[in-house]
Amino acid sequence: MAAVDVDLEPLVREARAGEARAWDLIFRRYQLPLYAYARELVHDDQASLDIVQETFINAVRHLDSLRDDGKLGSWLFGIAHQKVLQHWRKTSRRPREDAVETLAETPDAQPDPVGWLIRREDEEAFLAGLQQLGPEQRSALLLHFIEGFSLEQIAEITGVPSGTVKSRLHHAKRNLRRILEATP
Amino acid sequence: MKTPRELILERHRAAAPRLDEIRAGVLASGAAPQKPACDDRAPHWISVFWREVVFPARWAWSSMAAGWVMILILQGLSRVDIPAPAASVARTSPEVLALLQEQRLLKLELLDNVGATSAHADAPPQPRSGAVPPYGTVRVPRRAPTDCVV
Numbered sequence: 001m002a003a004v005d006v007d008l009e010p011l012v013r014e015a016r017a018g019e020a021r022a023w024d025l026i027f028r029r030y031q032l033p034l035y036a037y038a039r040e041l042v043h044d045d046q047a048s049l050d051i052v053q054e055t056f057i058n059a060v061r062h063l064d065s066l067r068d069d070g071k072l073g074s075w076l077f078g079i080a081h082q083k084v085l086q087h088w089r090k091t092s093r094r095p096r097e098d099a100v101e102t103l104a105e106t107p108d109a110q111p112d113p114v115g116w117l118i119r120r121e122d123e124e125a126f127l128a129g130l131q132q133l134g135p136e137q138r139s140a141l142l143l144h145f146i147e148g149f150s151l152e153q154i155a156e157i158t159g160v161p162s163g164t165v166k167s168r169l170h171h172a173k174r175n176l177r178r179i180l181e182a183t184p
Numbered sequence: 185m186k187t188p189r190e191l192i193l194e195r196h197r198a199a200a201p202r203l204d205e206i207r208a209g210v211l212a213s214g215a216a217p218q219k220p221a222c223d224d225r226a227p228h229w230i231s232v233f234w235r236e237v238v239f240p241a242r243w244a245w246s247s248m249a250a251g252w253v254m255i256l257i258l259q260g261l262s263r264v265d266i267p268a269p270a271a272s273v274a275r276t277s278p279e280v281l282a283l284l285q286e287q288r289l290l291k292l293e294l295l296d297n298v299g300a301t302s303a304h305a306d307a308p309p310q311p312r313s314g315a316v317p318p319y320g321t322v323r324v325p326r327r328a329p330t331d332c333v334v
């Protein structure tokens with residue numbers, strides 16, 4: 001969420017100055033979201049932990065490449081996304097491609113992750129439905145749900161045009177809703 | 185009722201202890217830079233220069249370095265074959281010096297002659313009969329016309 005990143009700006013400045021305490025707070029803030037994102041995409045506990053670790057190490061080493069301190073979150077997730085892609089290439093076990101990705105439909109005008117409230121009895125169906133989505137749709141939806149990233153931020157993280165992200169999000173939400181509605 | 189964020193993070197909360205270990209490990213391994221004791225920016229600039237300029241084009245830099253090494257080696261080898269001029273000067277004997285002196289005097293004489301010839305050339309044209317023959321030239325007197333009896 002953008003507001004969280006704004007609060008982190010002083011920490012980023014301290015981290016640039018070499019303050020280990022600032023790094024500790026940044027890592028605490030993002031370790032679980034990064035792990036959840038990686039774990040939902042690679043389905044491997046150890047590989048997901050490795051991805052988080054490599055993300056942290058890369059972040060420390062290449063903090064100079066972060067141009068805008070307010071974009072720390074999307075920058076970290078961008079590193080993690082690259083690690084996920086590397087893992088897929090290494091294992092050659094990339095999940096199936098989206099069948100509905102190229103459909104041209106009008107996406108939602110106002111993506112609103114907060115508007116999604118899951119009833120207790122739908123929790124399992126929601127998590128199961130997430131796994132039924134294709135990797136691109138799931139990736140976009142996770143970034144949208146976990147951190148509330150905007151279309152532009154998701155586009156930067158995943159390295160695809162904003163229009164493609166918009167389409168993926170729309171189809172992912174539509175498919176997920178169908179799954180939830182089909183749940184008795 | 186839960187938001188998707190809460191639901192997803194809660195699902196993976198069991199990994200928190202291992203994530204704490206990873207965080208502590210990264211911080212302890214020295215990957216996180218320590219606060220510098222003094223404001224010495226030199227290592228920073230060196231690392232930036234290395235990362236931004238040298239490392240991306242490392243193959244080009246290596247090729248250029250190898251090329252320069254080859255040039256220096258070839259230059260060193262060719263320098264060995266050339267005889268040093270100073271050494272020949274050191275070997276000059278008095279006879280050679282005397283010969284050189286003689287050559288120099290001869291050159292001066294020749295230059296004087298050339299100067300005189302050129303001075304002649306600059307003079308206004310005269311009839312051939314009035315021209316002074318060069319030294320050593322035998323002048324044959326023209327025979328006077330005689331009365332011929334046929």
